[in-house]
Amino acid sequence: MNIYALLVDDDLDLAASLMEYLELEGVTCDHAANGVHGLQLARENKYDVILLDVMLPKLNGLSVCSRLRRDGFDVPVLMITARDTLTDKIEGFEVGSDDYLVKPFALKELLLRVRALAKRRSTQPRRFVVEDLEVDTEQHEAIRAGVRLALSPKEWELLEYMAKMSPNVVSRDEMQRAIWGEDLPESNSLKVHMHKLRQKVDKPFPVPLIQTVPGVGFALRKQS
Known part of the structure; x- marks a missing residue:
């Protein structure tokens, strides 16, 4: 062939x-x-x-x-x-x-x-589930508790990356490299995008899923 x-x-x-x-x-x-x-x-x-x-x-x-x-x-x-x-x-x-x-x-x-x-397509998973949050990379959508989340492109990239790494902690440097590559953003850009993402993923729901690990980075998982 x-x-x-x-x-x-x-x-x-x-x-x-x-x-x-x-x-x-x-x-x-x-x-x-x-x-x-x-x-x-x-x-x-x-x-x-x-x-x-x-x-x-x-x-x-x-x-x-x-x-x-x-x-x-x-x-x-x-x-x-x-x-x-x-x-x-x-x-x-x-x-x-x-x-x-x-x-x-x-x-x-x-x-x-x-x-x-x-002979085959990649076997990498396309759908990630964290508690009541579903992140579907094939359909390019995030749904929490049955509600479809309206995310900006950068918010989607951040959520998708954390979902793939969940429940592991992702460092700030690692996340910036993964999302922005070699063209790193301004120092507070990640903080601003994460704040906006939290407003959509966590604020409307009783249990927050985006955790900040002081001095390290972020994780997408249920609070212990």
């Missing part, structure tokens, strides 16, 4: 070699040399699999993958990177990648993984 893939890697020589090999094996590749362009192509086109380097200019691969998952894209993502520690791999899987291949790798192994991933 013909496979349509997106390769996002800023090593142009390596990218050219990978694309040449894959296309000989029936894998048609588009290429982006930075995270912003990669994210744009991923949103505009329908791919069977995305090959995503982690260390990218403008927007790193972890942020690209996280944003695609927040937007409801279920295309399988294969992280290809020189970062080989267990922590690096866990970080990749936590943002929604499906597989992880450490450089340098054999071209045959890359091809086998691409073919395997292309």
Whole structure:
């Protein structure tokens, strides 16, 4: 079967070699040399699999993958990177990648993984439930106690990210990187958006779900 893939890697020589090999094996590749362009192509086109380097200019691969998952894209993502520690791999899987291949790798192994991933869509969950709050990434909606919440784009991104990480605590720095990428907002921007989000998610209901953990960050979970 013909496979349509997106390769996002800023090593142009390596990218050219990978694309040449894959296309000989029936894998048609588009290429982006930075995270912003990669994210744009991923949103505009329908791919069977995305090959995503982690260390990218403008927007790193972890942020690209996280944003695609927040937007409801279920295309399988294969992280290809020189970062080989267990922590690096866990970080990749936590943002929604499906597989992880450490450089340098054999071209045959890359091809086998691409073919395997292309046979299925991502298994990342699309619906998250925290008490009486439902966050549906496929339908792009949040419902609490049967009431659909009218959220701004940034409020939705914040809630979706916390829902995916629930019940874990998300640090302020981690949340800012996940939502704004390398283009960090003004110092009080996160605080303002979180305040507005609380007015919609918690204020109309008897039990608050958005917790502030002093000195750390935020968590979406029932008060203990």
